[in-house]
Amino acid sequence: xxxxxxxxxxxxxxxxxxxxxxxxxxxxxxxxxxxxxxxxxxxxxxxxxxxxxxxxxxxxxxxxxxxxxxxxxxxxxxxxxxxxxxxxxxxxxxxxxxxxxxxxxxxxxxxxxxxxxxxxxxxxxxxxxxxxxxxxxxxxxxxxxxxxxxxxxxxxxxxxxxxxxxxxxxxxxxxxxxxxxxxxxxxxxxxxxxxxxxxxxxxxxxxxxxxxxxxxxxxxxxxxxxxxxxxxxxxxxxxxxxxxxxxxxxxxxxxxxxxxxxxxxxxxxxxxxxxxxxxxxxxxxxxxxxxxxxxxxxxxxxxxxxxxxxxxxxxxxxxxxxxxxxxxxxxxxxxxxxxxxxxxxxxxxxxxxxxxxxxxxxxxxxxxxxxxxxxxxxxxxxxxxxxxxxxxxxxxxxxxxxxxxxxxxxxxxxxxxxxxxx
Amino acid sequence: xxxxxxxxxxxxxxxxxxxxxxxxxxxxxxxxxxxxxxxxxxxxxxxxxxxxxxxxxxxxxxxxxxxxxxxxxxxxxxxxxxxxxxxxxxxxxxxxxxxxxxxxxxxxxxxxxxxxxxxxxxxxxxxxxxxxxxxxxxxxxxxxxxxxxxxxxxxxxxxxxxxxxxxxxxxxxxxxxxxxxxxxxxxxxxxxxxxxxxxxxxxxxxxxxxxxxxxxxxxxxxxxxxxxxxxxxxxxxxxxxxxxxxxxxxxxxxxxxxxxxxxxxxxxxxxxxxxxxxxxxxxxxxxxxxxxxxxxxxxxxxxxxxxxxxxxxxxxxxxxxxxxxxxxxxxxxxxxxxxxxxxxxxxxxxxxxxxxxxxxxxxxxxxxxxxxxxxxxxxxxxxxxxxxxxxxxxxxxxxxxxxxxxxxxxxxxxxxxxxxxx
Numbered sequence: 001x002x003x004x005x006x007x008x009x010x011x012x013x014x015x016x017x018x019x020x021x022x023x024x025x026x027x028x029x030x031x032x033x034x035x036x037x038x039x040x041x042x043x044x045x046x047x048x049x050x051x052x053x054x055x056x057x058x059x060x061x062x063x064x065x066x067x068x069x070x071x072x073x074x075x076x077x078x079x080x081x082x083x084x085x086x087x088x089x090x091x092x093x094x095x096x097x098x099x100x101x102x103x104x105x106x107x108x109x110x111x112x113x114x115x116x117x118x119x120x121x122x123x124x125x126x127x128x129x130x131x132x133x134x135x136x137x138x139x140x141x142x143x144x145x146x147x148x149x150x151x152x153x154x155x156x157x158x159x160x161x162x163x164x165x166x167x168x169x170x171x172x173x174x175x176x177x178x179x180x181x182x183x184x185x186x187x188x189x190x191x192x193x194x195x196x197x198x199x200x201x202x203x204x205x206x207x208x209x210x211x212x213x214x215x216x217x218x219x220x221x222x223x224x225x226x227x228x229x230x231x232x233x234x235x236x237x238x239x240x241x242x243x244x245x246x247x248x249x250x251x252x253x254x255x256x257x258x259x260x261x262x263x264x265x266x267x268x269x270x271x272x273x274x275x276x277x278x279x280x281x282x283x284x285x286x287x288x289x290x291x292x293x294x295x296x297x298x299x300x301x302x303x304x305x306x307x308x309x310x311x312x313x314x315x316x317x318x319x320x321x322x323x324x325x326x327x328x329x330x331x332x333x334x335x336x337x338x339x340x341x342x343x344x345x346x347x348x349x350x351x352x353x354x355x356x357x358x359x360x361x362x363x364x365x366x367x368x369x370x371x372x373x374x375x376x377x378x379x380x381x382x383x384x385x386x387x388x389x390x391x392x393x394x395x396x397x398x399x400x401x402x403x404x405x406x407x408x409x410x411x412x413x414x415x416x417x418x419x420x421x422x
Numbered sequence: 423x424x425x426x427x428x429x430x431x432x433x434x435x436x437x438x439x440x441x442x443x444x445x446x447x448x449x450x451x452x453x454x455x456x457x458x459x460x461x462x463x464x465x466x467x468x469x470x471x472x473x474x475x476x477x478x479x480x481x482x483x484x485x486x487x488x489x490x491x492x493x494x495x496x497x498x499x500x501x502x503x504x505x506x507x508x509x510x511x512x513x514x515x516x517x518x519x520x521x522x523x524x525x526x527x528x529x530x531x532x533x534x535x536x537x538x539x540x541x542x543x544x545x546x547x548x549x550x551x552x553x554x555x556x557x558x559x560x561x562x563x564x565x566x567x568x569x570x571x572x573x574x575x576x577x578x579x580x581x582x583x584x585x586x587x588x589x590x591x592x593x594x595x596x597x598x599x600x601x602x603x604x605x606x607x608x609x610x611x612x613x614x615x616x617x618x619x620x621x622x623x624x625x626x627x628x629x630x631x632x633x634x635x636x637x638x639x640x641x642x643x644x645x646x647x648x649x650x651x652x653x654x655x656x657x658x659x660x661x662x663x664x665x666x667x668x669x670x671x672x673x674x675x676x677x678x679x680x681x682x683x684x685x686x687x688x689x690x691x692x693x694x695x696x697x698x699x700x701x702x703x704x705x706x707x708x709x710x711x712x713x714x715x716x717x718x719x720x721x722x723x724x725x726x727x728x729x730x731x732x733x734x735x736x737x738x739x740x741x742x743x744x745x746x747x748x749x750x751x752x753x754x755x756x757x758x759x760x761x762x763x764x765x766x767x768x769x770x771x772x773x774x775x776x777x778x779x780x781x782x783x784x785x786x787x788x789x790x791x792x793x794x795x796x797x798x799x800x801x802x803x804x805x806x807x808x809x810x811x812x813x814x815x816x817x818x819x820x821x822x823x824x825x826x827x828x829x830x831x832x833x834x835x836x837x838x839x840x841x842x843x844x
Contacts, residue, residue: 016475016478016479019479020479023479050502053438053502053506054505054506054509056438057438057441057442057445057506057509057510057513058509058510058512058513059513061512065508065512065517065518065519066509066512068519069505069508069509069512069518069519069520070505070509072501072504072505072508072520072522073501073502073505073506073509075501076498076501076502076505079494079495079497079498079501080472080475080495080498082494083476083491083492083494083495083498084475084476084479084495086487086491086494087476087479087480087488087491087492087495088479088480090480090483090487090488090491091479091480091481095487096487096491097487097490097491098491098494100494100571102524103569103570147525148525149522
């Protein structure tokens with residue numbers, strides 16, 4: 001018997017038929033002797049429907065008063081879900097009780113529409129669990145000290161589930177999604193992509209930030225901070241699948257580095273074609289240049305990803321960085337108008353048709369030669385590398401967009417990711 | 423400048439277009455210098471939609487656990503409304519803030535789905551009003567001492583509005599509805615029916631209980647208890663109607679009996695064809711008989727309205743009462759099976775094709791001959807009276823259903839209700 005947290009997404013809660021299946025699955029876990037806490041999202045489409053009504057009434061405005069009302073509004077989606085799931089469980093003969101975030105309470109700061117969880121009181125939930133009830137808690141929302149409803153932002157239900165699991169010291173937090181785990185890379189690009197049975201927390205962060213989109217990145221950070229064992233698994237298995245099999249399915253995200261588990265050098269290949277490259281050429285190599293360039297970009301609220309500055313030649317250097325493709329034109333205009341004149345740089349160039357490909361793996365830390373193996377592989381395929389960026393567990397290259405699939409497939413094979421881990 | 427409470431029904435909140443019109447009307451009142459508290463219902467159809475989802479998942483069950491979840495579920499309808507109205511007001515340039523019942527808080531007992539308000543804390547609302555904000559409070563719901571969301575039952579938003587008005591000592595509580603006031607009788611039956619400018623609180627209670635359905639009866643009782651001036655008026659007037667005209671429109675429900683206002687002897691004719699008559703004939707006239715008959719009926723949760731027992735003859739009497747037409751067959755069966763055998767009565771008879779017609783008026787208290795005028799009028803029309811029941815401000819008769827319209831029209835004319843009050 002263990003304390004288990006289940007999290008179900010909007011698709012799983014999308015209709016009364018699907019809610020009934022969730023209830024049957026949860027009831028199975030409870031009947032197997034587990035103490036169950038469930039965090040469901042709003043029914044799919046509901047949050048958008050509600051925010052759409054708000055937009056019809058007044059265009060989105062900054063300012064707390066408006067954002068506060070958006071939270072009042074959007075939080076009802078999850079409240080409907082918890083009540084319906086509690087009712088469905090009662091229909092299955094299970095005792096159950098639902099709580100909105102403010103009832104637990106899940107305390108957050110007051111940053112409406114993007115609040116952060118500060119503390120969770122587990123008292124009520126423990127009493128209910130001890131009484132044999134399944135407890136259902138709204139995802140996505142909490143309450144601030146003044147008693148205002150807050151929401152955590154899109155995908156916040158993952159974070160809620162992990163936070164509740166952390167507060168309850170749950171044995172495991174199971175995130176049911178529409179994929180059956182974390183893969184070595186996107187199976188749509190590489191059919192040989194393999195599901196990982198386990199993936200390290202930091203690797204998962206790198207994968208998530210590269211748009212694998214399975215888990216909200218904040219929830220992974222949260223899980224890492226509190227060492228919550230987190231499992232991503234499919235909500236499409238039959239509800240009555242053997243619980244022993246289900247409990248081992250999907251991908252477990254681990255936080256214990258020196259566990260003696262199989263640890264591949266490279267765990268996966270991530271890629272992203274949402275970026276564009278901008279270069280400022282012939283910049284005088286004097287202190288403060290990076291700030292002059294990137295400060296102006298940051299002031300315009302443009303996020304920068306990879307940044308490269310090469311060694312200078314003849315007192316001049318080239319400065320390159322990547323931004324989201326949607327911000328490309330704005331960035332180039334900004335630099336030409338505001339930065340170039342005062343900088344003494346030669347030229348602004350750029351390319352929106354690039355992509356970033358990364359190899360990710362905890363094992364890289366202790367293995368030299370991983371990056372060079374990547375570069376050799378790409379070279380053998382005749383792919384020119386435009387930019388390189390490395391971290392302890394990731395090596396990323398920026399290449400021409402048209403080579404993306406080729407690069408991902410070649411790297412997947414070169415690092416033997418299509419082979420089961422030894 | 424006064425503190426005013428507005429209440430808008432589900433139709434008024436039925437779409438973003440209509441919500442915008444409500445916002446414009448409220449903004450007009452606020453700009454005229456009034457402190458405004460608004461209590462809107464859920465968007466029309468929303469409560470039924472939500473409860474329909476619950477029914478799909480588990481058939482309605484007694485028991486607190488299920489009822490508690492229904493309240494979690496249904497209360498979201500009003501929360502959506504308050505947030506949208508707050509946003510619409512901000513769109514009109516008015517500062518506004520919304521509160522769910524638990525945030526005010528509106529404390530109720532724990533009788534889920536039919537809770538009663540116990541107290542309202544006006545602190546937060548007063549602070550916001552003093553800061554120039556329009557305050558929007560959910561109708562229909564509150565919170566119990568343990569922090570569970572409760573609802574007041576259908577039509578509860580009227581009661582919420584009156585309760586908030588009472589707690590805030592509002593100058594007036596304006597209930598915007600789809601009719602433009604209280605009429606001397608149903609205009610669909612008597613085209614000459616006149617809108618009353620004022621109606622006494624007790625008269626209104628008698629009218630409401632007869633199914634005039636304009637106001638939830640509990641809200642009128644509440645208004646009476648706390649002497650909240652209550653006005654029923656149309657939500658279909660243009661939002662920019664002159665505020666002086668709007669403030670005097672509709673029907674004002676008054677609580678001051680000895681105000682020197684024009685006081686007709688009879689204020690209105692109410693009628694109801696939802697009832698059926700049941701008679702127990704030849705009952706031995708001994709103590710405890712009424713209890714034997716009606717106790718069994720009450721135990722079966724059947725509500726009884728008019729009760730008549732005539733003087734006995736030869737130690738036997740006839741005992742008659744009316745029940746809702748839907749309960750007619752069940753009542754007759756029950757009496758035949760369980761009551762008749764032990765009672766020594768001769769026979770159970772009944773008639774489902776009856777109706778009740780009432781004349782209602784505070785003035786009846788001090789005027790003799792009102793009832794006899796009613797009976798003469800019906801006699802002149804050749805209508806046989808089957809049962810009679812009287813109270814201080816009401817005289818009701820049960821007659822054959824087919825004479826209902828005839829009776830109502832004749833009485834409306836006989837009591838000169840088609841003439842403007844002197």
